[in-house]
Amino acid sequence: MTAVKESDPYAPTEFRPKKVGFGRWVREHLVTFFGILGLLYLFAPIFVVIVFSFNKPKGLFNYTFTEFSFDAWTGVCDVPGMCDSLWLSIRIAFFSTLAATILGTIAAFALVRHKFRGRGFANILIFVPMATPEVVVGSSLLVLFVNMGVPLGQLTIWIAHTMFCLSFVIVTVKARLVGLDPRLEQAAQDLYANRVQTFFRITFPLIMPGVVAAAMLSFSLSFDDFIITNFNSGSEVTFPMFVWGTSKKALPPQINVIGTAMLLIALFVVIVGRAIGKRRAR
Amino acid sequence: MTAIAHVPPTGGTATPPPEPGRSNKLTPYFLLLPAGLALLVFFVLPILTLINTSLQSGGLEEGYTFTWxxxxxxDVWVDYWPQFLRSFVYAGSATVLAILIAYPIAYMIAFKAGQWRSILLVLIIAPFFTSFLIRTLAWTTILSDTGPVTSFFRSIHVLALTDWIGLTSDSRILATPLAVILGLTYNFLPFMTLPLYASLEKQDPGLLQAAGDLYASSWQGFWKITWPLSLPGVISGTLLTFIPAAGDYVNATFLGSMRESMTGNAIDALFLRIRDYSHAAALSVSLMAAIVVLVIYYVRRSGTEDLV
Incomplete structure (x- = not known):
């Protein structure tokens, strides 16, 4: 940039001195200032969740900080029902992630690597559930289950979660597949690998990062879902359902411990994932 | 992927690779079958059942019959139009606020962060990792009547002003529309920030330099170059924020009061407490229809129809 200006005798360097520079300086720092304010807004609740996990509240509600203590951390499962709900959430998230990831990866492969009639319709069918408000998804499933006489419980939660995770898995894996050179798979077929061999030896290892990302996304979506679960859980209590139910009666600091632990585990997984990704890239 | 047939042979192959036979035509359908069936049976069929239920009359005791x-x-419009209106006003305000807050964040990460970029991106998603309900509950602590935030805004008379507009009442933030809007904005902010970042990050900073060389002020440069080029991000961010916000009722429950209840609250109550399925379904279908109409109108107006 500067080289061009120096060599160009008509460059108006003298005419645009500090004014533009000053304006730019102000704008740059204004943007950073508002950006940092925005980040503070984003982190304020996280900060509160972490700090209040070390609280020893006087009443039933963990709203005001009274005393620093590790009680909530050492006695996480002291709150009746909470750890059961946590365990249920983990199980449901695991099984819906498993189902959604398998079905979604296969579907994404079909959508990207094959051209066929009805592909546009299939893409719309996958997009629309993500663009539908959760209340509508949840309530429509409730109506279906009631009409078909399916008792609400773990099975219906699992079905609902698998369904709404599916679209997210397909979209994530598709993005990875689109960036994959089809000639790699062709080369394998040139070397007499059949389609199944090609998929498991070439395609799948190469799209693995996308599949893992999709699985992680779907686990966290399922684990954290409240609205859809609320309509389809019957009498089962997942962790978000537990928080919802208890929030009217009491708010023990153990809830904040779970929130903090989730954050730490997720950050750990992300950091490890990045490290592995970097090593693989080398 | 469409180019498979046109890629020149790599050479050296004695026998050509197996020709796509007749069964291959059906392969994609077999591969799509499980996921497609799952979506048809557990998404399309439920929506159709919901529409069907919304046109039924009857009650839990005598049974429902389809009567158009x-x-x-x-009925639901007469009973729940305030909730309906609130859903759209709150979600709309939250979306506008989210653009205003997310834009500087995305801009900063895309153009100013340098080596901090990837760390900041992880931090943007980090709030996602704590439970949605727990984060929203944390706002009740932050905005509590005796907390520093409320006291500060009360002391500089901002709350008197918002009281006058009707955003808050009785000089408190909790249990007012403002709290619900702030909660909605917060909860869906990453959905706005990430698409904005994606559309900003692609831009060539040389464009702005060129504008500067042509005597554009930085303000003009922003409105004539950066902003128009980031519009795809603004549009997808708006959709990703508005749609879930309009259907949400967790924020209205935790941060609002009965006066702030939204459509979601009404649907939840009608289905799970009152158990008046046909009216509940009608309200649910109305919400979806209103959102679909708004989204189509918005997407048409902004001229990007290739979002799907």
């Missing part, structure tokens, strides 16, 4: 009773829609 469009009166259900009229």
């Amino acid at each position: 009773s469009f009166s259900n829609y009229w």
Whole structure:
């Protein structure tokens, strides 16, 4: 940039001195200032969740900080029902992630690597559930289950979660597949690998990062879902359902411990994932 | 992927690779079958059942019969139009606020962060990792009547002003529309920030330099170059924020009061407590229809129809 200006005798360097520079300086720092304010807004609740996990509240509600203590951390499962709900959430998230990831990866492969009639319709069918408000998804499933006489419980939660995770898995894996050179798979077929061999030896290892990302996304979506679960859980209590139910009666600091632990585990997984990704890239 | 047939042979192959046989035509359908069936049976069929239920009349005791009773829609409109209106006003305000807050964040990460970029991106998603409900509950602590935030805004008379507009009442933030809007904005902010970042990050900073060389002020440069080029991000961010916000009722429950209840609250109550399925379904279908109409109108107006 500067080289061009120096060599160009008509460059108006003298005419645009500090004014533009000053304006730019102000704008740059204004943007950073508002950006940092925005980040503070984003982190304020996280900060509160972490700090209040070390609280020893006087009443039933963990709203005001009274005393620093590790009680909530050492006695996480002291709150009746909470750890059961946590365990249920983990199980449901695991099984819906498993189902959604398998079905979604296969579907994404079909959508990207094959051209066929009805592909546009299939893409719309996958997009629309993500663009539908959760209340509508949840309530429509409730109506279906009631009409078909399916008792609400773990099975219906699992079905609902698998369904709404599916679209997210397909979209994530598709993005990875689109960036994959089809000639790699062709080369394998040139070397007499059949389609199944090609998929498991070439395609799948190469799209693995996308599949893992999709699985992680779907686990966290399922684990954290409240609205859809609320309509389809019957009498089962997942962790978000537990928080919802208890929030009217009491708010023990153990809830904040779970929130903090989730954050730490997720950050750990992300950091490890990045490290592995970097090593693989080398 | 469409180019498979046109890629020149790599050479050296004695026998050509197996020709796509007749069965291959059906392969994609077999591969799509499980996921497609799951979506058809557990998404499309439920929506159709919901529409069917919304046109039924009857009660839990005598049973429901399909009677094309469009009166259900009229009934829910008469009873729940305030909730309906609130959903759209709150979600709209939250979306506008989210653009205002997310834009500087995305801009900063895309152009100013340098080596901090990837760390900041992880931090943007980090709030996602704590439970949605727990984060929203944390706002009740932050905005509590005796907390520093409320005291500060009360002391500089901002709350008197918002009281006057009707955003807050009785000089408190909790249990007012403002709290619900702030909660909605917060909860869906990453959905706005990430698409904005994606559309900003692609831009060539040389464009702005060129604008500067042509005597554009930085303000003009922003409005004539950066902003128009980031519009795809703004549009997808708006959709990703507005749609879930309009259907949400967790924020209205935790941060609002009965006066702030939204459509989601009404649907939840009608289905799970009152158990008036036909009216509940009518309200649910109305919400979805209103959102679909708004989204189509918005997407048409902004001229990007290739979002799907």
